[in-house]
Amino acid sequence: MYLEMKHITKSFGDFSVSRDVNFSVEKGELAALLGPSGCGKTTILRMIAGIEHPDSGDILIGGKRVNDIPASERRIGFVFQNYALFRYMTVYDNIAFGLQVRKIPHSAVRARVNELIALTGLDGLEKRYPNELSGGQKQRVAFARAIAPEPDLLLLDEPFTAIDAKIRKELRQWLRDMIHRVGITSIFVTHDQNEAVEVADRIIVTNKGSVEQEGGASDIYRLPRTAFVSEFIGEPVIVEDFGRLKGFEKGNYERAIIRPEFVEAFKSDNEHFRDMLPFSQNGIIRDITFKGNAYELHLSVNGTELICHRSPERRAIYVGEEMNVIVYRLFAIKGNQAMLMQNKNFMEKDPDGINLEKYLYAEGGYYVE
Amino acid sequence: MGMSDNKKRNITRLIMIAVSTLFVAVMLVMPLFMVIINALRKGISFYLKAISTPTVISAFKVTLIATVITLIVNTFFGITASILLTRYSFRGKHILQTLLDIPFSISPVIAGLSFIMLFGRMGWAAPALNAINEMLGLNIRIVFAIPGVVLATIFVTFPFVSREIIPVLNAVGSDEEEAASLMGADIFTIFRKITFPHMKWALFYGMVLTTARALGEFGAVNALSKTRGETFTLPLEIDALYLSGSADSIVAAFAVSSVLVLCTIVILILRCIVEGKSKMNASDRDKTGKLSEGIGYVP
Incomplete structure (x- = not known):
């Protein structure tokens, strides 16, 4: 040192x-x-x-x-x-x-x-x-x-x-x-x-x-290991009742931090996401902001507000459109502690691990709760 | 249709220019002009004789001594006080800052009288002064002597230098000094290479103001100086000439006054140059530092 x-x-x-x-x-x-x-x-x-x-x-x-x-x-x-x-x-x-x-x-x-x-x-x-x-x-x-x-x-x-x-x-x-x-x-x-x-x-x-x-x-x-760090770094969206999101249980955590890169929104006819359709839930586009290299989408998913980014190279979208939304992971907060929580459905209902391989971070860097 | 806003603004401006020009002309320029006219009323040879009588020459000398000593003392003191007040924090700083302004708020006559109370025969400091005189076999007198004149002049011009420097030092901040000290520079190097260049023009301006005020001081000096031809300064000499009442002596009073007016004009010109320089300097080297506007108190 x-x-x-x-x-x-x-x-x-x-x-x-x-x-x-x-x-x-x-x-x-x-x-x-x-x-x-x-x-x-x-x-x-x-x-x-x-x-x-x-x-x-x-x-x-x-x-x-x-x-x-x-x-x-x-x-x-x-x-x-x-x-x-x-x-x-x-x-x-x-x-x-x-x-x-x-x-x-x-x-x-x-x-x-x-x-x-x-x-x-x-x-x-x-x-x-x-x-x-x-x-x-x-x-x-x-x-x-x-x-x-x-x-x-x-x-x-x-x-x-x-x-x-x-x-x-x-x-x-x-x-x-x-x-x-x-x-x-x-x-x-x-x-x-x-x-x-x-x-x-x-x-x-x-x-x-x-x-x-x-x-x-x-x-x-x-x-991030603490509530402060997870809220300070990245583009955090705070979600109080994250049990409303498919694949997550709130348990005794107080709230969750969900970054835009943790959220996927796709149209129901998207071939690429066909295998994942059962893991998704409906979300309505409330607002779209053009950021140059991406669109910022504000989504309303089962009563919670989420933000995700979307490449301008993908198909056009409009405000009010219904999308299929998946949250891959989030940081669950209890006291000043932050824990990484992965989408449960990917862990349990995907025995071949195809989607896990495709859409989850490598396990090495994370402890999966 | 009323006048356009632009036109109204123009008229307002014209009125304001007229009022201030008239005011300056009547209150400031005319009196000075009258001094010169009256001084030369009895011709050049009378003028030259009037400004070279023994009492006038003595008054010149006393004024010069008082001004030079005041300038040296107050420059040194002003720089020290400014650095102390802007770069250090200590208990009672605000009190010191307020005390510094006393000469501005107190009548010079009171200042003079208070020196008599302090150093006069019945004064508090008299025993100490006597002891020193006895011990060293001297006969230093303060009241009604040149040291008193010098003290009075120092008193009334006390804050001029620090008043000019403090705003400049506050505006530039202490970052550069801190950086230099971190690099291992000692305080003398820091002062010479960093602090002084910043305050240079403000200091000079303060010195010009000090000189102008020192030359013209009447009240405080009047209280402490009673011997014409020995301890009188120019303003006192002028007063004495004028009060003696003969037609000749009144013209002589104006003649001596014209010398002081001349000094003032020279100082005004100096002041303009310094102001220009420091403004140029400010825009040239220092875009963030604000130039002090002076204190608007010119004798």
């Missing part, structure tokens, strides 16, 4: 921002601290950096306790939310600053800065001031500036919020590639689950000052 947070607590006055926070990040990993706004994730980042100090608990970097080591000696690079580029310095001076204050010889500074400018594709912009740069260029400068002194750990506070939605996607990819190329252990804070899932190797989901779940990006997405 390269970074370890052990039993961290922190409060500002009466307000508790971290309650027994525990997580760890491996060397070379790119981890995301994901959580809603105001859940204390930025404070965690600032405590790792040494800008804030925990009330209790240990922060270990490379096996060494760093609680009492001042921020500037922790060998950490920090990318601020709005980059905090030095407005009165050129791009070159911004990147060089961290090296110059360390009294590194002039020629070595120049070599390192030029290397970083080439690496981040900022050639020709050395003499510009931050306000003469685009959002993406600013992020590159902030990144170059943070890694210039060759830190052991890179921390990024909401690195994409200051950027237009249009180029955000492009920059996510860029940052991910760049971090992997440099090979630096990195942690970034985000409230955007898409961003976390897309960029991070590992996700640490936080809520109200404590860690809800940590794990690989796809594990977190596919197998």
Whole structure:
């Protein structure tokens, strides 16, 4: 474990921002601290950096306790939310600053800065001031500036919020590639689950000052373990009375989370779904929203509202049309626990497992209830 | 049919321009103009003689000393206070912030009198002052001496510098300083390379205002300065000349006044340049930071 947070607590006055926070990040990993706004994730980042100090608990970097080591000696690079580029310095001076204050010889500074400018594709912009740069260029400068002194750990506070939605996607990819190329252990804070899932190797989901779940990006997405995570990640639709859905029994669960990709809606004459007709139930299309690469269908199924996606390549549909609907699986919630529940009919009435093979997730990644 | 909205707006604008122009002309430009006219009423040679009498020269010197010392002290103090108030949080911060504004809300005469109460022969600080004088074999006097004039001037111009810098420092935020400190920069480097460039023009503007006010201060200084030709500043000298009543001395009072008016005009021009620069600077380097509009309180 390269970074370890052990039993961290922190409060500002009466307000508790971290309650027994525990997580760890491996060397070379790119981890995301994901959580809603105001859940204390930025404070965690600032405590790792040494800008804030925990009330209790240990922060270990490379096996060494760093609680009492001042921020500037922790060998950490920090990318601020709005980059905090030095407005009165050129791009070159911004990147060089961290090296110059360390009294590194002039020629070595120049070599390192030029290397970083080439690496981040900022050639020709050395003499510009931050306000003469685009959002993406600013992020590159902030990144170059943070890694210039060759830190052991890179921390990024909401690195994409200051950027237009249009180029955000492009920059996510860029940052991910760049971090992997440099090979630096990195942690970034985000409230955007898409961003976390897309960029991070590992996700640490936080809520109200404590860690809800940590794990690989796809594990977190596919197998949320708590009510909070299952409602926070993906496109959740909350269904109270999910016993009304064919193939499910509510038992003593309180409610269910059903994502659009868990729901199939097809026309009754669809050959492809002929074997599955007996497992389906009727649903009326209440609303259709065009999303470009898919339609979003709002369905009313036996008194419950469900959402599913449909490819525009498939046959035309209309509002009010009756469809055959199957829910493959859902997350059943009890207390703060989330359990994956598969459609019972597929398990019981499909002895050859043809449909299971076809439409259920591989069993390896799931525990089937 | 009534007038179109556009036309109405145009007329409103014209009326407002007329009113404010008239007001500025009658209240501000005309009086200054009268000073120049009256100063030159008895010819150039009289004018030159009037502004070079021993008492006027002495008043020049006292004014210069008071202004320079005030500028140095208040610049240093203003920068310190601004950084303290914008970058640190501590108990009693709001009280300190309010106290800083006292010179704006208190009459300068009261300020002057309070210095007499403090440092005068019967004042609280008098025993301490006497002790120091005795110990070091000195004879430092504050009240009715140049140190008193300097103190009074410092008092009335106290908040100008910090008043200009604080809004700028608040607007730019402390992110850059935090980033620099995280990279291992010490506070002097941070001040020199990050904080100072941000506050540079606001500081200069504050210094210009301080100078203008220091040159023209009358009330507080009047309370603490009673010896013409020794501790009188220019405004006091002008007052003395005018009150002495002879036709010649009244013209002389205007002649000396015209020198102060000239100083003010130079400062106004400086101010315009600084304002332009800092605005340009603001749009040039800093699109988010808001330029302070000043405090609208020019002597």
